[in-house]
Amino acid sequence: MRRSNIGWLFLAPATLILFVVGFIPFLYILYVGFFDWNSNAVDPTLRWAGLQNYRNLVFDATFLNSLARTLVFAFIVVVSELLLGYVLARALMADRLWGRQFFRTIHTLPIVVAPIAVGATWRLLCVPGFGIIPYYLKLWFGIDYNISTNAYHAFGTAIVMDLWHWTPFVTLSLMAGLTALPKEPLEQAQIDGGNKLQIFWYVIVPMLKPVLLTTVFIRLMDALRSVDEVWMLTKGGPAEATRFIGLHIWINVFPKTDYGYGAAMSLLTLYVTIVLSWLLFVAMTGRKGGAQ
Amino acid sequence: MGGFQPEQSERDGFLPIRTNGFDRGFISVVILILVHLLWMRFLEGLLPLWVATVLCLALAVFIIRKG
Numbered sequence: 252m253r254r255s256n257i258g259w260l261f262l263a264p265a266t267l268i269l270f271v272v273g274f275i276p277f278l279y280i281l282y283v284g285f286f287d288w289n290s291n292a293v294d295p296t297l298r299w300a301g302l303q304n305y306r307n308l309v310f311d312a313t314f315l316n317s318l319a320r321t322l323v324f325a326f327i328v329v330v331s332e333l334l335l336g337y338v339l340a341r342a343l344m345a346d347r348l349w350g351r352q353f354f355r356t357i358h359t360l361p362i363v364v365a366p367i368a369v370g371a372t373w374r375l376l377c378v379p380g381f382g383i384i385p386y387y388l389k390l391w392f393g394i395d396y397n398i399s400t401n402a403y404h405a406f407g408t409a410i411v412m413d414l415w416h417w418t419p420f421v422t423l424s425l426m427a428g429l430t431a432l433p434k435e436p437l438e439q440a441q442i443d444g445g446n447k448l449q450i451f452w453y454v455i456v457p458m459l460k461p462v463l464l465t466t467v468f469i470r471l472m473d474a475l476r477s478v479d480e481v482w483m484l485t486k487g488g489p490a491e492a493t494r495f496i497g498l499h500i501w502i503n504v505f506p507k508t509d510y511g512y513g514a515a516m517s518l519l520t521l522y523v524t525i526v527l528s529w530l531l532f533v534a535m536t537g538r539k540g541g542a543q
Numbered sequence: 544m545g546g547f548q549p550e551q552s553e554r555d556g557f558l559p560i561r562t563n564g565f566d567r568g569f570i571s572v573v574i575l576i577l578v579h580l581l582w583m584r585f586l587e588g589l590l591p592l593w594v595a596t597v598l599c600l601a602l603a604v605f606i607i608r609k610g
Protein backbone atom coordinates (compact mmCIF):
# COMPACT_ATOMS: atom_id res chain seq x y z
CA MET A 252 0.00 0.00 0.00
CA ARG A 253 1.25 3.50 -0.82
CA ARG A 254 2.47 5.67 2.06
CA SER A 255 -0.17 8.39 1.52
CA ASN A 256 -2.96 5.77 1.51
CA ILE A 257 -1.77 4.41 4.86
CA GLY A 258 -1.86 7.96 6.23
CA TRP A 259 -5.45 8.42 5.08
CA LEU A 260 -6.36 5.02 6.51
CA PHE A 261 -5.07 6.04 9.96
CA LEU A 262 -6.90 9.36 9.72
CA ALA A 263 -10.18 7.81 8.56
CA PRO A 264 -11.75 6.90 11.97
CA ALA A 265 -11.11 10.34 13.48
CA THR A 266 -12.28 12.07 10.29
CA LEU A 267 -15.44 9.96 10.22
CA ILE A 268 -16.25 10.73 13.86
CA LEU A 269 -15.61 14.45 13.30
CA PHE A 270 -17.83 14.38 10.23
CA VAL A 271 -20.69 12.66 12.09
CA VAL A 272 -20.57 14.61 15.35
CA GLY A 273 -19.31 17.94 14.00
CA PHE A 274 -20.07 18.60 10.37
CA ILE A 275 -23.52 16.95 10.05
CA PRO A 276 -24.96 18.79 13.12
CA PHE A 277 -23.49 22.03 11.71
CA LEU A 278 -25.30 21.47 8.40
CA TYR A 279 -28.51 20.65 10.30
CA ILE A 280 -28.25 23.89 12.35
CA LEU A 281 -27.61 25.79 9.12
CA TYR A 282 -30.76 24.21 7.64
CA VAL A 283 -32.94 24.84 10.72
CA GLY A 284 -31.78 28.48 10.84
CA PHE A 285 -33.77 29.18 7.67
CA PHE A 286 -37.04 27.91 9.18
CA ASP A 287 -39.60 29.10 11.67
CA TRP A 288 -39.87 26.09 13.97
CA ASN A 289 -41.37 26.12 17.43
CA SER A 290 -42.69 22.83 18.80
CA ASN A 291 -44.98 24.68 21.24
CA ALA A 292 -46.49 26.97 18.57
CA VAL A 293 -49.99 26.55 17.09
CA ASP A 294 -48.29 25.14 13.98
CA PRO A 295 -45.34 23.08 15.27
CA THR A 296 -44.06 22.11 11.79
CA LEU A 297 -41.07 23.64 10.00
CA ARG A 298 -42.09 26.66 7.93
CA TRP A 299 -39.66 28.28 5.48
CA ALA A 300 -38.61 31.70 6.80
CA GLY A 301 -35.63 32.53 4.57
CA LEU A 302 -33.42 35.12 6.26
CA GLN A 303 -36.18 36.29 8.64
CA ASN A 304 -34.50 34.74 11.71
CA TYR A 305 -31.29 36.64 10.92
CA ARG A 306 -33.30 39.80 10.18
CA ASN A 307 -34.91 39.50 13.63
CA LEU A 308 -31.51 38.86 15.20
CA VAL A 309 -29.92 42.14 14.10
CA PHE A 310 -32.83 44.05 15.69
CA ASP A 311 -32.97 41.93 18.86
CA ALA A 312 -31.57 44.16 21.62
CA THR A 313 -31.53 41.32 24.17
CA PHE A 314 -29.42 39.16 21.88
CA LEU A 315 -27.03 41.97 20.94
CA ASN A 316 -26.62 42.97 24.61
CA SER A 317 -25.96 39.33 25.50
CA LEU A 318 -23.33 39.13 22.78
CA ALA A 319 -21.62 42.34 23.92
CA ARG A 320 -21.72 41.19 27.56
CA THR A 321 -20.21 37.84 26.59
CA LEU A 322 -17.38 39.53 24.64
CA VAL A 323 -16.56 41.74 27.66
CA PHE A 324 -16.67 38.69 29.94
CA ALA A 325 -14.47 36.63 27.60
CA PHE A 326 -11.92 39.44 27.21
CA ILE A 327 -11.63 39.97 30.99
CA VAL A 328 -11.37 36.28 31.88
CA VAL A 329 -8.95 35.32 29.10
CA VAL A 330 -6.54 38.20 29.79
CA SER A 331 -6.75 37.71 33.58
CA GLU A 332 -6.26 33.95 33.34
CA LEU A 333 -3.28 34.38 31.06
CA LEU A 334 -1.55 36.84 33.42
CA LEU A 335 -2.46 34.93 36.56
CA GLY A 336 -1.63 31.59 34.93
CA TYR A 337 1.84 32.81 33.92
CA VAL A 338 2.61 34.13 37.41
CA LEU A 339 1.41 30.88 39.00
CA ALA A 340 3.34 28.77 36.47
CA ARG A 341 6.57 30.61 37.32
CA ALA A 342 5.83 30.33 41.04
CA LEU A 343 5.10 26.60 40.85
CA MET A 344 8.30 26.04 38.83
CA ALA A 345 10.51 27.85 41.35
CA ASP A 346 13.14 25.52 42.83
CA ARG A 347 12.99 27.10 46.27
CA LEU A 348 9.22 26.56 46.64
CA TRP A 349 8.66 24.17 49.53
CA GLY A 350 6.05 21.44 48.84
CA ARG A 351 5.97 22.20 45.14
CA GLN A 352 4.33 18.88 44.13
CA PHE A 353 1.66 19.29 46.80
CA PHE A 354 0.76 22.81 45.66
CA ARG A 355 0.72 21.71 42.02
CA THR A 356 -1.80 18.97 42.84
CA ILE A 357 -4.01 21.21 44.99
CA HIS A 358 -3.91 23.97 42.39
CA THR A 359 -5.02 21.59 39.63
CA LEU A 360 -8.09 20.26 41.45
CA PRO A 361 -10.66 22.85 40.17
CA ILE A 362 -10.17 21.61 36.58
CA VAL A 363 -11.60 18.19 37.42
CA VAL A 364 -14.76 19.60 39.02
CA ALA A 365 -17.79 19.58 36.69
CA PRO A 366 -18.95 23.11 35.72
CA ILE A 367 -22.42 22.46 37.11
CA ALA A 368 -20.90 21.54 40.51
CA VAL A 369 -18.68 24.64 40.38
CA GLY A 370 -21.74 26.83 39.80
CA ALA A 371 -23.68 25.13 42.61
CA THR A 372 -20.77 25.48 45.06
CA TRP A 373 -20.23 29.16 44.25
CA ARG A 374 -23.97 29.74 44.59
CA LEU A 375 -23.84 28.29 48.10
CA LEU A 376 -20.79 30.45 48.90
CA CYS A 377 -22.59 33.59 47.66
CA VAL A 378 -26.19 33.20 48.89
CA PRO A 379 -26.98 36.27 51.04
CA GLY A 380 -27.59 35.37 54.68
CA PHE A 381 -26.03 31.91 54.22
CA GLY A 382 -22.81 32.01 52.19
CA ILE A 383 -19.47 32.89 53.73
CA ILE A 384 -18.52 35.43 51.01
CA PRO A 385 -21.32 37.95 51.79
CA TYR A 386 -20.80 37.32 55.51
CA TYR A 387 -17.09 38.15 55.54
CA LEU A 388 -17.39 40.99 53.01
CA LYS A 389 -19.92 42.62 55.36
CA LEU A 390 -17.88 41.85 58.47
CA TRP A 391 -14.47 43.03 57.20
CA PHE A 392 -15.28 45.68 54.59
CA GLY A 393 -18.89 46.66 55.27
CA ILE A 394 -19.91 45.67 51.71
CA ASP A 395 -23.52 44.60 51.17
CA TYR A 396 -22.65 41.88 48.67
CA ASN A 397 -25.70 40.42 46.96
CA ILE A 398 -25.53 38.59 43.61
CA SER A 399 -29.31 38.31 43.47
CA THR A 400 -29.95 42.07 43.36
CA ASN A 401 -26.70 43.77 42.31
CA ALA A 402 -25.74 43.39 38.62
CA TYR A 403 -22.06 44.32 39.22
CA HIS A 404 -21.71 41.83 42.05
CA ALA A 405 -23.24 39.07 39.91
CA PHE A 406 -21.04 39.85 36.88
CA GLY A 407 -17.92 40.13 39.05
CA THR A 408 -18.69 36.83 40.77
CA ALA A 409 -19.15 35.09 37.39
CA ILE A 410 -15.69 36.35 36.42
CA VAL A 411 -14.05 35.26 39.69
CA MET A 412 -15.73 31.85 39.44
CA ASP A 413 -14.38 31.37 35.92
CA LEU A 414 -10.90 32.44 37.05
CA TRP A 415 -11.02 29.96 39.93
CA HIS A 416 -12.14 27.16 37.64
CA TRP A 417 -9.92 27.68 34.59
CA THR A 418 -6.73 29.47 35.66
CA PRO A 419 -5.18 26.10 36.64
CA PHE A 420 -5.63 24.92 33.04
CA VAL A 421 -3.73 27.96 31.77
CA THR A 422 -1.06 27.43 34.45
CA LEU A 423 -0.59 23.79 33.41
CA SER A 424 -0.34 24.69 29.71
CA LEU A 425 2.18 27.46 30.38
CA MET A 426 4.18 25.23 32.74
CA ALA A 427 4.42 22.62 30.00
CA GLY A 428 5.48 25.31 27.51
CA LEU A 429 8.03 26.91 29.86
CA THR A 430 9.53 23.53 30.79
CA ALA A 431 10.06 22.70 27.11
CA LEU A 432 11.84 25.98 26.32
CA PRO A 433 15.51 25.55 25.36
CA LYS A 434 17.93 27.03 27.94
CA GLU A 435 20.51 28.37 25.46
CA PRO A 436 18.61 31.46 24.17
CA LEU A 437 17.81 32.49 27.76
CA GLU A 438 21.46 32.13 28.83
CA GLN A 439 22.58 33.99 25.71
CA ALA A 440 20.19 36.86 26.50
CA GLN A 441 21.51 37.03 30.08
CA ILE A 442 25.12 37.10 28.85
CA ASP A 443 24.17 39.90 26.43
CA GLY A 444 22.96 41.96 29.39
CA GLY A 445 19.20 41.73 28.88
CA ASN A 446 17.13 42.57 31.95
CA LYS A 447 14.24 40.34 33.13
CA LEU A 448 11.58 42.33 31.27
CA GLN A 449 13.55 42.28 28.00
CA ILE A 450 14.23 38.55 28.30
CA PHE A 451 10.55 37.95 28.97
CA TRP A 452 9.29 40.08 26.07
CA TYR A 453 11.92 39.36 23.40
CA VAL A 454 12.90 35.76 24.20
CA ILE A 455 10.31 33.94 26.30
CA VAL A 456 7.11 35.30 24.70
CA PRO A 457 8.17 34.59 21.06
CA MET A 458 9.29 31.06 21.96
CA LEU A 459 6.12 30.48 23.98
CA LYS A 460 3.84 31.78 21.20
CA PRO A 461 2.46 28.41 19.99
CA VAL A 462 1.51 27.43 23.56
CA LEU A 463 0.04 30.88 24.26
CA LEU A 464 -1.96 30.76 21.05
CA THR A 465 -3.40 27.31 21.76
CA THR A 466 -4.25 28.23 25.36
CA VAL A 467 -5.91 31.51 24.38
CA PHE A 468 -7.95 29.77 21.65
CA ILE A 469 -9.22 27.09 24.02
CA ARG A 470 -10.07 29.57 26.77
CA LEU A 471 -11.65 32.09 24.39
CA MET A 472 -13.93 29.48 22.87
CA ASP A 473 -14.83 28.14 26.32
CA ALA A 474 -15.54 31.61 27.70
CA LEU A 475 -17.78 32.45 24.74
CA ARG A 476 -19.98 29.44 25.45
CA SER A 477 -20.27 29.62 29.25
CA VAL A 478 -23.65 28.20 30.23
CA ASP A 479 -23.90 25.71 33.08
CA GLU A 480 -21.75 27.48 35.67
CA VAL A 481 -23.52 30.80 35.20
CA TRP A 482 -26.92 29.14 35.10
CA MET A 483 -26.28 27.51 38.49
CA LEU A 484 -24.84 30.72 39.94
CA THR A 485 -27.31 33.40 38.85
CA LYS A 486 -29.68 31.92 36.24
CA GLY A 487 -28.62 34.84 34.04
CA GLY A 488 -29.76 37.51 36.50
CA PRO A 489 -30.28 39.84 38.18
CA ALA A 490 -32.36 41.18 35.26
CA GLU A 491 -30.02 40.12 32.42
CA ALA A 492 -26.68 41.08 34.00
CA THR A 493 -25.13 37.64 33.55
CA ARG A 494 -27.18 36.35 30.64
CA PHE A 495 -24.26 35.38 28.42
CA ILE A 496 -24.85 34.32 24.86
CA GLY A 497 -24.77 30.57 25.53
CA LEU A 498 -27.35 30.98 28.26
CA HIS A 499 -29.49 33.21 26.05
CA ILE A 500 -29.46 30.59 23.28
CA TRP A 501 -30.26 27.82 25.77
CA ILE A 502 -33.26 29.79 27.12
CA ASN A 503 -34.59 30.31 23.58
CA VAL A 504 -34.01 26.74 22.40
CA PHE A 505 -35.14 24.71 25.43
CA PRO A 506 -37.71 26.49 27.64
CA LYS A 507 -39.09 28.55 24.70
CA THR A 508 -38.56 25.76 22.08
CA ASP A 509 -37.79 28.36 19.40
CA TYR A 510 -35.48 26.12 17.39
CA GLY A 511 -35.17 28.18 14.20
CA TYR A 512 -34.27 31.39 16.00
CA GLY A 513 -31.96 29.47 18.36
CA ALA A 514 -30.16 27.95 15.37
CA ALA A 515 -29.67 31.42 13.84
CA MET A 516 -28.27 32.72 17.13
CA SER A 517 -25.93 29.72 17.43
CA LEU A 518 -24.61 30.28 13.92
CA LEU A 519 -23.99 33.97 14.53
CA THR A 520 -22.14 33.10 17.75
CA LEU A 521 -20.07 30.54 15.84
CA TYR A 522 -19.31 33.24 13.25
CA VAL A 523 -18.13 35.67 15.95
CA THR A 524 -16.00 32.95 17.59
CA ILE A 525 -14.33 31.95 14.32
CA VAL A 526 -13.65 35.56 13.28
CA LEU A 527 -12.20 36.45 16.70
CA SER A 528 -10.01 33.33 16.71
CA TRP A 529 -8.78 34.05 13.20
CA LEU A 530 -7.98 37.70 13.99
CA LEU A 531 -6.12 36.55 17.09
CA PHE A 532 -4.19 33.99 15.06
CA VAL A 533 -3.18 36.57 12.47
CA ALA A 534 -2.21 39.09 15.16
CA MET A 535 -0.18 36.61 17.21
CA THR A 536 1.61 34.95 14.32
CA GLY A 537 2.45 38.33 12.76
CA ARG A 538 1.60 37.34 9.18
CA LYS A 539 2.43 40.74 7.74
CA GLY A 540 2.38 41.22 4.00
CA GLY A 541 3.81 43.63 1.46
CA ALA A 542 0.80 45.95 1.64
CA GLN A 543 1.84 47.10 5.15
CA MET B 544 7.19 26.39 15.82
CA GLY B 545 7.39 24.92 12.35
CA GLY B 546 3.63 25.35 11.98
CA PHE B 547 4.04 29.11 11.67
CA GLN B 548 6.42 29.04 8.71
CA PRO B 549 4.90 30.71 5.62
CA GLU B 550 3.55 28.21 3.13
CA GLN B 551 4.71 28.04 -0.47
CA SER B 552 1.30 29.14 -1.80
CA GLU B 553 1.19 32.33 0.29
CA ARG B 554 1.58 35.62 -1.52
CA ASP B 555 1.45 39.39 -1.01
CA GLY B 556 -1.56 41.18 -2.46
CA PHE B 557 -3.41 44.34 -1.50
CA LEU B 558 -4.51 42.74 1.78
CA PRO B 559 -2.36 43.71 4.80
CA ILE B 560 -1.33 40.07 5.46
CA ARG B 561 0.27 37.30 3.43
CA THR B 562 -2.53 34.99 2.31
CA ASN B 563 -3.07 31.67 0.61
CA GLY B 564 -6.15 30.67 -1.40
CA PHE B 565 -8.05 29.43 1.65
CA ASP B 566 -7.37 32.70 3.54
CA ARG B 567 -8.73 34.79 0.68
CA GLY B 568 -11.87 32.62 0.38
CA PHE B 569 -12.33 32.78 4.16
CA ILE B 570 -11.94 36.57 4.24
CA SER B 571 -14.49 36.87 1.41
CA VAL B 572 -17.07 34.74 3.28
CA VAL B 573 -16.48 36.68 6.54
CA ILE B 574 -17.03 40.00 4.71
CA LEU B 575 -20.09 38.61 2.88
CA ILE B 576 -21.79 37.59 6.15
CA LEU B 577 -20.85 40.84 7.93
CA VAL B 578 -22.09 43.05 5.07
CA HIS B 579 -25.39 41.14 4.85
CA LEU B 580 -26.02 41.47 8.58
CA LEU B 581 -25.21 45.20 8.58
CA TRP B 582 -27.28 45.68 5.42
CA MET B 583 -30.30 44.02 7.05
CA ARG B 584 -29.87 46.23 10.10
CA PHE B 585 -29.29 49.61 8.47
CA LEU B 586 -29.93 49.63 4.70
CA GLU B 587 -32.61 47.09 3.80
CA GLY B 588 -35.35 49.73 4.02
CA LEU B 589 -33.59 51.71 1.28
CA LEU B 590 -32.00 49.04 -0.91
CA PRO B 591 -32.90 45.34 -1.31
CA LEU B 592 -30.57 42.67 0.08
CA TRP B 593 -29.60 41.27 -3.34
CA VAL B 594 -27.62 44.48 -3.97
CA ALA B 595 -25.41 43.51 -1.00
CA THR B 596 -25.04 39.98 -2.41
CA VAL B 597 -23.93 41.28 -5.83
CA LEU B 598 -21.47 43.75 -4.26
CA CYS B 599 -20.03 41.08 -1.95
CA LEU B 600 -19.63 38.54 -4.75
CA ALA B 601 -17.80 41.13 -6.86
CA LEU B 602 -15.61 41.96 -3.87
CA ALA B 603 -14.99 38.24 -3.27
CA VAL B 604 -13.76 37.77 -6.84
CA PHE B 605 -11.47 40.80 -6.44
CA ILE B 606 -10.09 39.54 -3.10
CA ILE B 607 -9.49 36.01 -4.40
CA ARG B 608 -7.71 37.26 -7.55
CA LYS B 609 -5.80 40.27 -6.22
CA GLY B 610 -5.73 39.87 -2.41
